[in-house]
Amino acid sequence: EVQLVESGGGLVQPGGSLRLSCEASGFTFSSYWMTWVRQAPGKGLAWVAKMNQDGSQKHYVDSVKGRFTISRDNAKNSLYLQMNSLRAEDTALYYCARVCSSTSCYAADDFWGQGTLVTVSS
C-alpha cells in the first residue's frame, strides 16, 4: 500500500525557517518524481515545487523561488521542503504527492499524504 506521511509543520515567526519531511512507503520511491502542494486555510490547492528521481531537476512556483528548496534522500525514502524567509501568506497545510510514472496516469499526482500544517505568525 502506498503511503506518504508528512511531518515537520508548526508555528513559526515571519522570517523564520522550517523543514518539512515526507516519508514514503509501499513503492519504489527512487523511481518517481515527487511534488509539494499546499492549501491555505479555506482555500484551494496550490502547487509549490517538484523534483525528479535523482534530484537533478527541481521546479518551483514563482512565489517561493529563492526561499524554498525541495530535496530528497532516496536511501531514506524521504522528500523534504526547506522553507526559509517565511511569510504569513505561506501559512497552509502542506501535502506531498507522488507523480505518476505509468502510461495510464503519466505526470498526474496519483497518491497524496494527509498534510502537515505550517502557521507563520508572530
Place this chain on the structure above:
Amino acid sequence: QLVLTQSPSASASLGASVNLTCTLSSGHSTYAIAWHQQQPEKGPRYLMKLNTDGSHSKGDGIPDRFSGSSSGAERYLTISSLQSEDGADYYCQTWGTDFSVFGGGTKLTVL
C-alpha cells in the same frame, strides 16, 4: 499563462448525476488533466487522468460511477448515482515539465 477554471459550487440530489467542468485557458486546449476529490478534513484523492480525446484512466478503487469526458478546452467529471459521501471539493490539475497548476475547485453538495 495556463489557467484552469472551475465553477465554485454545484449541487445535485442523492441518486442523481452531476457534471463538473474544468476549462483550459485559450491556447491550451490539448492539455490532459487530472481530477482529484477532497472530502472534508481529508487529503486529496486522485480520481482519474483525462486526456484530450476523452479517454481516461482511474485511480485504484475509484467506483464506476465516476467518469470523464472532453470537448475542446472543456474537461468533464461525471458522477452518477450520487451518494452522500460524494459531497466534497473537486479539483482539476494540469502540468508541464516545469510546472503544475490546479483549478480553483468546485464544492459539490449532495442534496
